Amino acid sequence: MKTIATFLLTASILLAAPEIKITETFKGQNIKLPVALAIPPDGTERLFLVQQFGKITILPTDRSSDEEITFLDVTDRPLIKQQFEEGILGLAFHPDYAKNRKFYIYYSLQDPKHTRVSEMQTFADDPNKADISTERVLLEIPQPFWNHNSGNILFGPDAYLYIAIGDGGKANDPQRFSQNTFVYNGKILRIDVNTRAGNRPYGLPSDNPFLKKPGHHPEIFALGLRNPWGLTFHPETNQLWAADVGQNAWEEINIITNGGNYGWSYREGAHSANARSDAPSKGAKFIDPIHEYDRSSGLSITGGIHYRGKAVPELQGKYIYGDFVHGNIWALDFQNGKKTTNAKIFKRTKGSLKPTAFVEDANGELLILSHDHKIYTISPKK
DSSP states (O other): OOOOOHHHHHHHHHSOOOOOEEEEEEETTTOHHHHHHHHHHHHHHSSSETTTTEEEEEESSSTTTOEEEEEEEEETTTOSTTTTTTTTEEEEEEEHHHHHHHEEEEEEEEETEEEEEEEEEETTTTEEEEEEEEEEEEEEEEOOSSOOEEEEEEEEEOOOSEEEOOOOSSSTTTTTTTTTSOOOTTEEEEETTSOOOSSSBOOOOOOOTTOOOOOOOTTTTOOOSOOEEEEETTTTOOEEEEEEEOOSEEEEEEEOOTBBBTTTEEEEEEEEEEOOSOOTTOOOOOOOEEEEEEETTSEEEEEEOOOOOOOSGGGGGGEEEEETTHHHHHHHEEEEEEEEEEEEEEOOSOOOOOEEEEETTTTTEEEEEEEEEEEEEEEOOO
């Protein structure tokens, strides 16, 4: 017997992706540069909004309310010198959060410039307040430039923490970091926050691809990425999907596999990047994206989620993503290892939509976080 989720996924093949309209929500909130949203696995269905300048707030149940609940405020720390890609960038709740109150954040710091992944807890008597004194630093990663920090973090179905890190910035991967297994930049890492490995403040999953390989950081799960922006696990297949922002020609969507190499900075998408003159190492195998688009369609991809809501039934099972610069939104249908359709469902003709993240609320409905300091919902275009 098919599950409801499987039925909806199958039904998405049969229904054409419709055009949508977007509507601002949470208008009473004083939102500044929303970049991520997470829901703790504790049954409360609270929406924790990451605001890049240094705050995490809890959105009110009443979406018309102007009540502001500040969960974490680190605006007193030296987070940002250039606001565009620095600040707090990621938030993830421990799978056992209901018992241990642990959560994880990814944020930037200055002098010297680096990014940090830390564990914290909430106060035992106040689940709406982070106890900053409990901060336990897990990783600190040097950043040569202000951009390409990435910063998406999430727990996988395996209960390990996945961490996306950009190539360090500027253009053409000048430090040659993405293919360098001595550094974390340009990679997706995977760690076990529940154990310890040697003097590390975390453990290493036994099937990490480079665990016992000399010259490789054992935390590396995948490499050859430029600036992954938008990580999600498929709700049915558990595959890890990642959008990767291109440089001069191609934006791409990848399915991330254990030990996979996605080509940057030798390739951009499935094409030669013309970013370096040296040859790849002997035997290097690069994985093609499952979808890419060129500069006629957009300039900076924002990765999405597989839609599970009811507001637009025809989108169920499809991967909804967009472009930060052009403000367009698409629905990608990818079934049985094959792209079937990719339909543009929203074209920005007015307004200031610049999607920074596609997330879902506790009911599976899509929320679009935008660089114009707003949050949007979707509905069918009449």
